[in-house]
Amino acid sequence: MAKNKPSLSIVMPCLNEAENLKTLLPQLISAQPNADILVIDDGSTDASKAICEQHGIKVISHPHSLGNGASIKTGARNATGDIIVFMDADGQHDPDDIERLLYKLAEGYDMVVGARQSSSHASTKRKLGNAIFNKLASFMTGQKIEDLTSGFRAVRAQHFKKFLYLLPNGFSYPTTSTMAFFRSALPVAYIPIKAGKREGKSKIKLLKDGLRFFIIILKIGALFSPMRLFLPASVVCFLFGVINHIDSYLSSGTFSNGSLFLYVASVFIFLMGILSEQISSLHYRNSENVDS
Incomplete structure (x- = not known):
């Protein structure tokens, strides 16, 4: 039919x-x-x-x-x-x-x-x-x-x-x-x-x-798509931290506060991405239960 x-x-x-x-x-x-x-x-x-x-x-x-x-x-x-x-x-x-x-x-x-x-x-x-x-x-x-x-x-x-x-x-x-x-x-x-x-x-x-x-x-x-946003931002912060760290070490042999800030920011952004991924999954669980 x-x-x-x-x-x-x-x-x-x-x-x-x-x-x-x-x-x-x-x-x-x-x-x-x-x-x-x-x-x-x-x-x-x-x-x-x-x-x-x-x-x-x-x-x-x-x-x-x-x-x-x-x-x-x-x-x-x-x-x-x-x-x-x-x-x-x-x-x-x-x-x-x-x-x-x-x-x-x-x-x-x-x-x-x-x-x-x-x-x-x-x-x-x-x-x-x-x-x-x-x-x-x-x-x-x-x-x-x-x-x-x-x-x-x-x-x-x-x-x-x-x-x-x-x-x-x-x-x-x-x-x-x-x-x-x-x-x-x-x-x-x-x-x-x-x-x-x-x-x-x-x-x-x-x-x-x-x-x-x-x-x-x-x-x-x-x-x-949280990690598509947060992961690149985290990587960029980390790389800038590495660059600043190397520059500070070569110029004065010290570990600068700027490098510390960028490393911490990188970790926090990454963790925010993981948390957002979990929230996103919960958000879509209800939608996927709707009859298709």
Whole structure:
């Protein structure tokens, strides 16, 4: 007997995207007529909600703006599909690419991310910033990450919902969810996409949110792959201690306080890494008990 086809929910966070929704919603309905489309209105002050209702789209409204990540969590909690596709409401993501995400997911993956081609980035600064984040996250996870911050992805709902409590309320839910899937040994794949240019002003501030992404990557690295963060730091401290020790001995025949400090710091950082590894293991024990 053939297995039933998995049901599909499409979740779109929305903040003042009325103009983009006028064009996007008809295309989305045409591309995925059987999907449960859910728009999360994050405190919009324009006609976003009214336009969705005109097209028969279900809308859940926040009383005020709670953040992109908060909208993702609201959408995931209310999505009924076995598979959830997350996409932006600003017109950057092509509804026709959803089918490509689903085909790749059907190959046995638990998350498929639409990786933006280099020509899709709005500026050279954003392109460079994303490249740096991808390299750092790849190091933290030990897996190649082609687009860490892409908000266009298909996931298996049963796995994604396990990590909702980890997701921040801001713009970095893709970062956290990607690294969480890798840490849980849930297979992740990428397909190349060409993101369109959004109409209107982006809600992301390059410097402010870039710093937040960097800090979040370090936090996630410490939580999910602690020794990848702490071990190199410990080794660097130890090597600087050795260098300082040799320099002090050759110049004055003494053992300097600086060397002692670096040796002690190296040991403490290493022990923090071991402790973090144990905490990380306990943290994931509960997640792994959820039915897969």
